[in-house]
Amino acid sequence: MARVLLNSVTKRFGNVIAVNDVDLEVRDKEFVVLVGPSGCGKTTTLRMIAGLEEITKGTISIGDTVVNDIPPKDRDIAMVFQNYALYPHMDVYNNMAFGLKLRKFPKTEIDRRVKEAARMLGIENLLDRKPKQLSGGQRQRVAVGRAVVREPKVFLMDEPLSNLDAKLRVQMRAELSKLHQRLQATIIYVTHDQIEAMTMGDRIVVMRDGIIQQVASPLVIYNHPNNAFVAGFIGSPPMNFINMILTREDDRYFVETIEGRVRLEIPRERVPYFENLDAYVEKEVVFGIRPEDIEDYNVFRVQYGEAVDSMMNSFTAMVDVIEPMGAETYLYLSLDEEIPQLIARVDAGTTAVSGEQHKVAINMNKCQLFDKETEKTLRKEDVRLR
Numbered sequence: 001m002a003r004v005l006l007n008s009v010t011k012r013f014g015n016v017i018a019v020n021d022v023d024l025e026v027r028d029k030e031f032v033v034l035v036g037p038s039g040c041g042k043t044t045t046l047r048m049i050a051g052l053e054e055i056t057k058g059t060i061s062i063g064d065t066v067v068n069d070i071p072p073k074d075r076d077i078a079m080v081f082q083n084y085a086l087y088p089h090m091d092v093y094n095n096m097a098f099g100l101k102l103r104k105f106p107k108t109e110i111d112r113r114v115k116e117a118a119r120m121l122g123i124e125n126l127l128d129r130k131p132k133q134l135s136g137g138q139r140q141r142v143a144v145g146r147a148v149v150r151e152p153k154v155f156l157m158d159e160p161l162s163n164l165d166a167k168l169r170v171q172m173r174a175e176l177s178k179l180h181q182r183l184q185a186t187i188i189y190v191t192h193d194q195i196e197a198m199t200m201g202d203r204i205v206v207m208r209d210g211i212i213q214q215v216a217s218p219l220v221i222y223n224h225p226n227n228a229f230v231a232g233f234i235g236s237p238p239m240n241f242i243n244m245i246l247t248r249e250d251d252r253y254f255v256e257t258i259e260g261r262v263r264l265e266i267p268r269e270r271v272p273y274f275e276n277l278d279a280y281v282e283k284e285v286v287f288g289i290r291p292e293d294i295e296d297y298n299v300f301r302v303q304y305g306e307a308v309d310s311m312m313n314s315f316t317a318m319v320d321v322i323e324p325m326g327a328e329t330y331l332y333l334s335l336d337e338e339i340p341q342l343i344a345r346v347d348a349g350t351t352a353v354s355g356e357q358h359k360v361a362i363n364m365n366k367c368q369l370f371d372k373e374t375e376k377t378l379r380k381e382d383v384r385l386r
């Protein structure tokens with residue numbers, strides 16, 4: 001059993017609280033990604049699990065053992081770092097074998113493990129090369145191989161792909177996911193890249209300023225963010241946020257821009273998603289909508305006919321910039337001071353022209369609302385989302 005459990009774990013460096021009262025359970029064989037901006041405490045959390053950093057407060061358990069006082073080498077973990085730190089004078093075989101030799105493993109066992117890991121990672125034909133004769137991606141595989149031969153209970157990986165170019169990163173992402181399935185091991189993976197988190201994690205842990213913001217599966221994080229920070233951090237282009245006033249007319253709810261030029265109805269089906277909207281009526285809230293939930297009105301009109309007007313809320317805005325991506329087009333829109341910037345991800349068949357007004361439709365069934373002061377979501381607390 002390789003469950004990893006953090007109980008009220010805090011790490012202080014002098015006055016800096018790097019990790020603040022973190023509770024986290026990483027399940028056996030799970031691939032968990034810690035994600036957040038630089039300096040939010042990801043590396044420190046990983047290093048405490050590895051035993052490379054002392055814990056200021058709290059306990060960490062691996063399996064059923066509290067490891068606070070167990071040295072790194074006895075924790076049955078292996079760590080892969082961002083700078084792979086291969087030994088330059090050793091060939092690939094010996095780079096992978098080195099740790100096992102130090103631990104006095106029999107030669108035949110070392111040979112079996114190195115060859116098996118090399119096969120798994122597709123580097124069997126590189127075993128006699130020195131690191132400088134390898135490409136970045138190959139070096140990264142060797143660094144992972146060096147961890148794999150240890151056959152640890154838990155793999156800890158700190159931004160292992162960040163030194164690779166974009167194309168290789170995409171490829172290695174998929175390879176690490178495959179490797180996880182084959183190894184059946186627990187992996188805790190750290191990255192600042194929200195796309196890596198979304199694509200690789202069974203669950204994602206979003207951190208900010210040493211504090212966990214949300215722990216959930218990628219789609220729950222994406223569709224039901226706990227707060228405006230999580231909503232804005234996960235997703236690209238990011239979610240749009242607009243300060244709006246919540247209003248009510250009989251049993252219908254609306255959000256309106258401060259000067260009232262845009263008024264959008266929260267559909268009846270969406271209202272129950274939120275907790276006690278009445279407490280916010282006539283108050284300012286933060287309205288959130290993802291770029292893909294804003295469409296070119298004309299495109300929808302062609303697709304759905306007049307039904308669009310009952311399904312969708314629409315308004316006209318200035319098209320500041322058009323970015324064709326091929327499969328789709330990004331529109332940068334604005335509405336004077338009311339809405340300084342709004343990014344829409346629309347059908348590539350859009351007829352929008354930059355510098356001209358264009359009508360867009362908003363899929364309000366996907367709208368989010370956040371408290372203006374606390375930035376917390378107004379959606380209902382739903383245990384099934386966790």
Ligand SMILES: Nc1ncnc2c1ncn2[C@@H]1O[C@H](COP(=O)(O)OP(=O)(O)O)[C@@H](O)[C@H]1O
Nearest residue numbers: 013016017018037038039040041042043044045
């Ligand atoms: N050895 C250290 N001494 C002092 N402060 C540190 C040390 N290591 C990290 N920190 C601070 O702790 C916070 C978290 O750092 P870190 O865990 O490296 O963040 P991340 O990996 O998310 O970028 C930062 O404010 C950083 O400056």
Ligand SMILES: [Mg+2]
Nearest residue numbers: 039042043044
């Ligand atoms: Mg770091």
